[in-house]
Amino acid sequence: xxxxxxxxxxxxxxxxxxxxxxxxxxxxxxxxxxxxxxxxxxxxxxxxxxxxxxxxxxxxxxxxxxxxxxxxxxxxxxxxxxxxxxxxxxxxxxxxxxxxxxxxxxxxxxxxxxxxx
Amino acid sequence: xxxxxxxxxxxxxxxxxxxxxxxxxxxxxxxxxxxxxxxxxxxxxxxxxxxxxxxxxxxxxxxxxxxxxxxxxxxxxxxxxxxxxxxxxxxxxxxxxxxxxxxxxxxxxx
Numbered sequence: 001x002x003x004x005x006x007x008x009x010x011x012x013x014x015x016x017x018x019x020x021x022x023x024x025x026x027x028x029x030x031x032x033x034x035x036x037x038x039x040x041x042x043x044x045x046x047x048x049x050x051x052x053x054x055x056x057x058x059x060x061x062x063x064x065x066x067x068x069x070x071x072x073x074x075x076x077x078x079x080x081x082x083x084x085x086x087x088x089x090x091x092x093x094x095x096x097x098x099x100x101x102x103x104x105x106x107x108x109x110x111x112x113x114x115x116x117x
Numbered sequence: 118x119x120x121x122x123x124x125x126x127x128x129x130x131x132x133x134x135x136x137x138x139x140x141x142x143x144x145x146x147x148x149x150x151x152x153x154x155x156x157x158x159x160x161x162x163x164x165x166x167x168x169x170x171x172x173x174x175x176x177x178x179x180x181x182x183x184x185x186x187x188x189x190x191x192x193x194x195x196x197x198x199x200x201x202x203x204x205x206x207x208x209x210x211x212x213x214x215x216x217x218x219x220x221x222x223x224x225x226x227x
Contacts, residue, residue, distance in 0.1 A: 033215075042205060042219040043160070056214060091159060102148055103209060105162035 002026055004109035006092050012115045015084060021077040021112045025094030033093045033106060034067060034077050043091065049075060050098060079114075087116045119144045121208045123218035131226050136193040138221035140206035147211045149182060149189045154220070155202040163191075163204075196225045 005024040013019055025032050034046040045059040049069045060066070064082075069075040079086055093106040120143040130136050140149065148167045152160035164173055166182035166189060173180045179192045193200055203220040 035217075040222075043207075043217040045214050045216070048214055059214065093160075102167050103150070103165065105150070105165070106152075106160075106207075106215075107162070108159040110159050 004092055004094050004107050006090075006109035006112050008112055009110060010113045010115075012117065013082060014117050016081055018078065018080045019082055019114065021079075021090050021092075021114070023075045023077070023092030023094075023109060025073065025075070025092070026107055027073075028096070029094035029107070030072065030097050031095045031104070032069060032075050033095075034075070035091045035093065036088045037091055037111070038088045046077070046090075082114075082116045084116045087114055089113050119208065119210065119213065119216050121206060121216045121218040123204075123206060123221050125221055126219065127222050127224070129224045129226065130196050132198060133195050136196050136200070136223055138191050138204050138206075138223075140189045140191075140208070140218050142187045142208045142216075144187070144208075144210060146186050146208045148209050149186075150207045150209070150215070151180060151189075151191055152205045152207065152217075153202050154205065158202075160205060193223075196223070198225050198227055201225050 007022045030051045032049040035043040047067045048056040064080045067077045089111040091111045093108045095106045096104040122141045124139050150165045151163040154160045164180050170184045171182040177194045181190045203222045205220045206218045207215045209215050
């Protein structure tokens with residue numbers, strides 16, 4: 001099964017706690033994206049990793065959000081001091097390298113449903 | 118910043134009727150991708166359009182990219198219950214990031 005794997009699938013935590021979400025991309029995919037999807041809404045871009053380049057963090061909503069990608073593979077998204085408005089589904093996607101005119105399909109994981117009490 | 122809008126937000130059709138969703142970008146795009154998300158599922162890639170005026174077909178689905186590369190449409194002929202889901206467009210400009218539209222949620226009544 002060579003799809004994008006995310007864990008945990010569900011996370012319920014109390015307001016103020018830190019959470020860590022994990023994404024295991026498809027082997028060989030150098031591009032990795034994190035998105036946030038609130039109930040019934042579209043996908044909000046959070047962060048983009050491409051190989052060993054510095055990530056594009058322009059979508060992170062606040063300094064409570066951070067992400068890293070170790071060894072160009074697995075990525076973790078960390079949310080510190082969670083707030084109720086952080087409740088959403090966090091989706092990870094990976095693809096082959098992004099181009100200038102044409103791009104590769106993004107392959108999405110099943111997401112982590114985060115609920116902040 | 119770049120904005121991508123989609124209309125309609127919701128569409129309810131009788132099985133066998135046609136369906137169209139429209140995607141409009143505030144800026145000219147390098148390319149546009151379309152995704153389908155079934156209820157409870159994750160987005161799945163459908164197609165990418167790159168050239169001005171491009172038209173691509175996948176069975177009952179027809180995708181178009183506008184001449185100005187600022188708008189796109191997805192048309193489904195003779196909808197089936199398996200077409201149920203939310204259809205997203207995602208616009209891309211080189212050096213920037215994908216911007217997803219809010220999606221069009223399609224319901225098909227049998």
